[in-house]
Amino acid sequence: MRLHDEQHPTGGAATVLDVTAAVASGEHLAVLQSHLPYSFPVLRRLQFSLTAAGSSPTAKVLLATSGDSPHLAVAYVDVHKAPETQMWIYSSLEDSCGLGGHDPPEISLPSSEVDVCLEQVLSILKRAGEVAREAGPDIGAVGVDGVARTGGIMVGTLHEALRLLLLDKGVTMSYSNPHYKWLFRVEDLPTGLASPLTEDMAWDTIRRGDVPLIKQRTNIPKTESRTEDAE
Structure with a gap:
């Protein structure tokens, strides 16, 4: 902009x-x-x-x-x-x-x-x-x-x-990538659903070694130095 x-x-x-x-x-x-x-x-x-x-x-x-x-x-x-x-x-x-x-x-x-x-x-x-x-x-x-x-x-x-x-008003924008925002009330979310994960999958925490993969999977520029600062 x-x-x-x-x-x-x-x-x-x-x-x-x-x-x-x-x-x-x-x-x-x-x-x-x-x-x-x-x-x-x-x-x-x-x-x-x-x-x-x-x-x-x-x-x-x-x-x-x-x-x-x-x-x-x-x-x-x-x-x-x-x-x-x-x-x-x-x-x-x-x-x-x-x-x-x-x-x-x-x-x-x-x-x-x-x-x-x-x-x-x-x-x-x-x-x-x-x-x-x-x-x-x-x-x-x-x-x-x-x-x-x-x-x-x-x-x-x-x-x-x-x-x-x-x-x-004449403000120029050379790049625009529209997204919708979705807000859900926790009390309205369905309960008792089966896990979406298959038997060979599990929930886990993000580790330092996962950072390169995260950077690769997004078009939003990321720098490892800032990711390190957040750890």
Whole structure:
């Protein structure tokens, strides 16, 4: 995603709070928890940042608000994670899309509120772009598909409604790999089912020697150094 198109500058009403600490605070988590299940991807990323290997000194938490508006946007950004995912972002606009899985998503907000939400997201993207430029010209230059995109950033779990709105505002995206999110209530899952494993299979833990196989089986770039840090 190219972070800022000079022909489509962002507005000035949204305020972006740049949290210099790489670890999310309890306040951030509480805000996101109040917007579940829509905020789930960013919430989980911030929760992971609380673990020993879940963050880095270069990571930032960005929070965008607009005066008295109840809407907000939250992002976890670490441009130095390239070519892995560098940003997770959530906007309260997602709450209005419901869980119906419509394609394209149906936004049940007045256009004035959509504009507020979009301005917040654009403000966060603009700030992330500044961080990327400060980090150096080679950050994020090669994406998951091997295409050079200097000036861009790899965004994960971007809601489809936001993606379409950002495209309409002139934000360019050179790579998109859509996925559906499925959430199941544990109490609703069937019980008493036979094991899906055959007699020659067994559940086990992931070992250090399994890392090369895991890297080989995914198109998402992984580096062993970061996997080692997580052990």
